[in-house]
Amino acid sequence: xxxxxxxxxxxxxxxxxxSDNTAGGSGGGEGGGTADVWALQDTSLNPIEExxxxxxxxxxxxxxxxxxxxxxxxxKQRLRTAINSPQAPDVFFNWGGGSLKEYVDAGKIEDLTPxxxxxxxxxxxxxxxxxxxxxxxxxxxxxxxxxxxxxxxxGNLEVLKxxxxxxxxxxxxxxxxxxxxLKGAGLKTPIALAGSQPWTELMWAEYLLDRVAGxxxxxxxxxxxxxxxxxxxxxxxxxxxxxxxxxxxxxAAEDFSSTGYDAGGTTQLLANGDAGFHLMxxxxxxxxxxxxxxxxxxxNLGYAPFPSVQGGAGDPSNLVGNVSNFYSVTSAxxxxxxxxxxxxxxxxxxTYVSDLIKAGDVMPIAGAREQLAAADNGxxxxxxxxxxxxxxxxxxxxxxxxxxDEASKMLTExxxxxxxxxTPEGFVAAMAG
Numbered sequence: 001x002x003x004x005x006x007x008x009x010x011x012x013x014x015x016x017x018x019s020d021n022t023a024g025g026s027g028g029g030e031g032g033g034t035a036d037v038w039a040l041q042d043t044s045l046n047p048i049e050e051x052x053x054x055x056x057x058x059x060x061x062x063x064x065x066x067x068x069x070x071x072x073x074x075x076k077q078r079l080r081t082a083i084n085s086p087q088a089p090d091v092f093f094n095w096g097g098g099s100l101k102e103y104v105d106a107g108k109i110e111d112l113t114p115x116x117x118x119x120x121x122x123x124x125x126x127x128x129x130x131x132x133x134x135x136x137x138x139x140x141x142x143x144x145x146x147x148x149x150x151x152x153x154x155g156n157l158e159v160l161k162x163x164x165x166x167x168x169x170x171x172x173x174x175x176x177x178x179x180x181x182l183k184g185a186g187l188k189t190p191i192a193l194a195g196s197q198p199w200t201e202l203m204w205a206e207y208l209l210d211r212v213a214g215x216x217x218x219x220x221x222x223x224x225x226x227x228x229x230x231x232x233x234x235x236x237x238x239x240x241x242x243x244x245x246x247x248x249x250x251x252a253a254e255d256f257s258s259t260g261y262d263a264g265g266t267t268q269l270l271a272n273g274d275a276g277f278h279l280m281x282x283x284x285x286x287x288x289x290x291x292x293x294x295x296x297x298x299x300n301l302g303y304a305p306f307p308s309v310q311g312g313a314g315d316p317s318n319l320v321g322n323v324s325n326f327y328s329v330t331s332a333x334x335x336x337x338x339x340x341x342x343x344x345x346x347x348x349x350x351t352y353v354s355d356l357i358k359a360g361d362v363m364p365i366a367g368a369r370e371q372l373a374a375a376d377n378g379x380x381x382x383x384x385x386x387x388x389x390x391x392x393x394x395x396x397x398x399x400x401x402x403x404x405d406e407a408s409k410m411l412t413e414x415x416x417x418x419x420x421x422x423t424p425e426g427f428v429a430a431m432a433g
Contacts, residue, residue, distance in 0.1 A: 004153045004170050015389065016294060026418070031334035033063045033337075034063060034064045034335060035063060035065045035090035035091055035336075035338040035342060036066055036091070037066065037067050037090065037091040038070065038079065038091070038093060038128075039067065039068075039069050039070075039093040040070060040072050040075055040093055041069045041071055041072070044140055044359045045146070047295055048070055048359065051352075051355065052346050052352045052355075053065045053066070053067055053346075055101055055351065056342050056347065061122075061342070061345065062337040062338050063335055063337060063338025063341075065338060065339075065342050070267040071254040071412075075093075075413075079094075083103060083330065084108070088330050088332065090329065090333040090336070091327050091328070091329055091333075091336045091339045091342065091343060092286075092328055092330070093145070093327065094134075094142060095221070095322075096133035096324070096326045096396060097401035098144055098396075098402055098403065099401070100134060100136065100142060100326070101201075102403070104141050105230070106183050107330050108330055109329070109330065110141070110330065111139050111141065111331075112139075112140045112329070112343070113139045113140045115344060122344060123140075125348045125366055126348075127365070127366060129391040129392070129393060130323055130364035132200070132393070132394065133323035133324060133326065134328065140254050141328055142328040143347050144323075144325070144347065145324070145326060145327045146356065147356060148322070148362050148363075148384065148385075148388045148394075149281045149282050149321050149322035149362075150282055150304050150319040151207070151279060151280065151282070151306070151319070152279075152281075152282055152284075152382065152387075153169070153277060153304050154277065154278045154279070154280060154284050154301065154302065155270075155276075155301075156271070156275065156276055156295075156300060156302070157272060157301070158300045159187070159275075163181055163182055163265075163276075164181065165178050165181060165276070169277075169307045171308050171309070171311045172211070172307050172308070172310070173310065175244075176243075176244070178190070178277075179191065179247055179249045180247065184428070188251050188252075189255070189269060189274060189275045190248070190250075190251075190275065190277065191250050191261065191275060191277045192250075192269040193250040193256040194256075194264035194266045194273075195253075195256035195257040195258075195259060195342075195417075195418055196258055196259060197261050198412070199399055199411065200261055200266070200279075200280070200413065201415060202397065203321075204241055205238065205398075206320040206397065207265075207279075207306040207396055208237040208238075210314040210319040210320060210393075211237075211307075211312045211314040211318075212240070212309055212313065212314060213231070213237070213313055214312075214314045214315070214393075215395055216396065217231050217233050217234065221234075222401055222402060228426055229432040230432045232338065234426050235425065238417065238427050238428065239424045240309075241417070242349060242417065245420075253418070253419050255416070257418075257419060264287070264291060266280070267284065267287050267288060267292070268291070270288075270301075279306070281321055282323065282384050285380050286360060289377070303380070303383070305319075310369055315392040316389050317387075317391050317392050318392055318393045319388065319391045319394045320395040321412060322397060322398075323395075324364055353365050353368060357371050357375055358418065369382055369385050369389075398410065399411060406431075409430070413427050413431060415427075
């Protein structure tokens with residue numbers, strides 16, 4: 001990491017003498033036109049993006065850049081429509097994975113591999129597990145432009161210790177034993193679950209299939225290869241999940257199915273001691289700090305990677321969650337010179353990285369660890385950074401990685417499994433049909 005910090009400094013100086021272009025800016029070098037960058041509306045991110053673009057436009061890079069932002073819900077459909085028209089953006093925000101792959105397959109996205117080959121220090125600036133989120137068929141089609149948000153196992157350490165559980169579960173068998181212990185002690189909900197929002201249930205399926213089979217089985221499903229959903233490992237993972245549900249890990253179906261995450265339901269269950277565990281994205285720490293600061297500051301919020309599965313093919317370092325967000329360049333961009341230069345220089349610019357870290361992002365930049373350690377809650381932030389750095393694979397959430405129709409069907413069938421209205425065999429048959 002000390003060497004990587006030097007790399008970051010070099011990239012920062014490269015950006016300073018390279019480029020940066022912003023909304024309404026008229027600076028920048030000659031040529032390249034004005035590249036339109038599409039991103040989501042975000043009160044914390046947009047000012048940082050605007051400042052980044054202004055630095056580009058004040059520099060000597062080709063052309064200029066402007067920012068256009070859109071609401072989250074209509075963004076995907078607007079992008080899908082625009083990318084096949086002359087109104088396509090030059091650079092656009094995306095989630096990588098399957099949602100990007102459909103545009104790659106249609107020949108709409110610029111291959112960034114030659115740019116990385118020509119600038120090896122740029123490739124080395126990003127954590128490999130995150131950079132892989134926009135790698136398709138061995139080629140790079142996007143660069144990370146935001147922080148990472150892996151899913152972790154959170155715990156109420158006070159509740160656990162009161163019941164003789166002195167550490168977070170390291171294995172699946174540990175978790176099953178802990179659930180039995182908490183149930184035996186009269187805790188109605190060993191694991192908090194916001195079942196009214198099926199994406200919270202999806203985290204369990206994602207991790208179990210990864211731990212049982214490794215990432216290859218789901219990647220084959222996404223790419224329409226191999227046995228797909230009929231792979232025996234899918235049934236094995238869903239059977240293990242059904243075992244956990246039937247053990248009463250999440251409490252009664254009528255309770256978890258009416259609990260939501262957005263309203264803070266499961267966050268409060270954990271902090272109040274009404275649950276021992278909670279599987280959630282890394283943002284749970286921030287939510288707990290905001291709503292239950294005494295709980296966090298007392299050292300009662302535990303966190304750990306998802307348990308390993310004995311005999312499973314998946315590496316215990318593998319993560320699932322929001323890998324990052326990416327900037328990609330459209331292949332038909334009339335302002336490609338400016339678009340490529342902006343993506344090449346802006347995302348590793350020291351000021352851009354520092355601004356995002358100050359906003360709470362765990363940036364997947366080699367060398368960012370020192371800045372994270374010095375930030376508020378540095379111990380937690382560096383833990384997220386280290387887990388990401390060490391991960392052999394970082395799987396994008398399935399509902400983002402699959403086509404919209406398949407993702408919607410999957411969430412419905414998974415919800416039915418949790419409610420006892422579907423079997424593991426039925427889940428596989430429904431998804432494979």
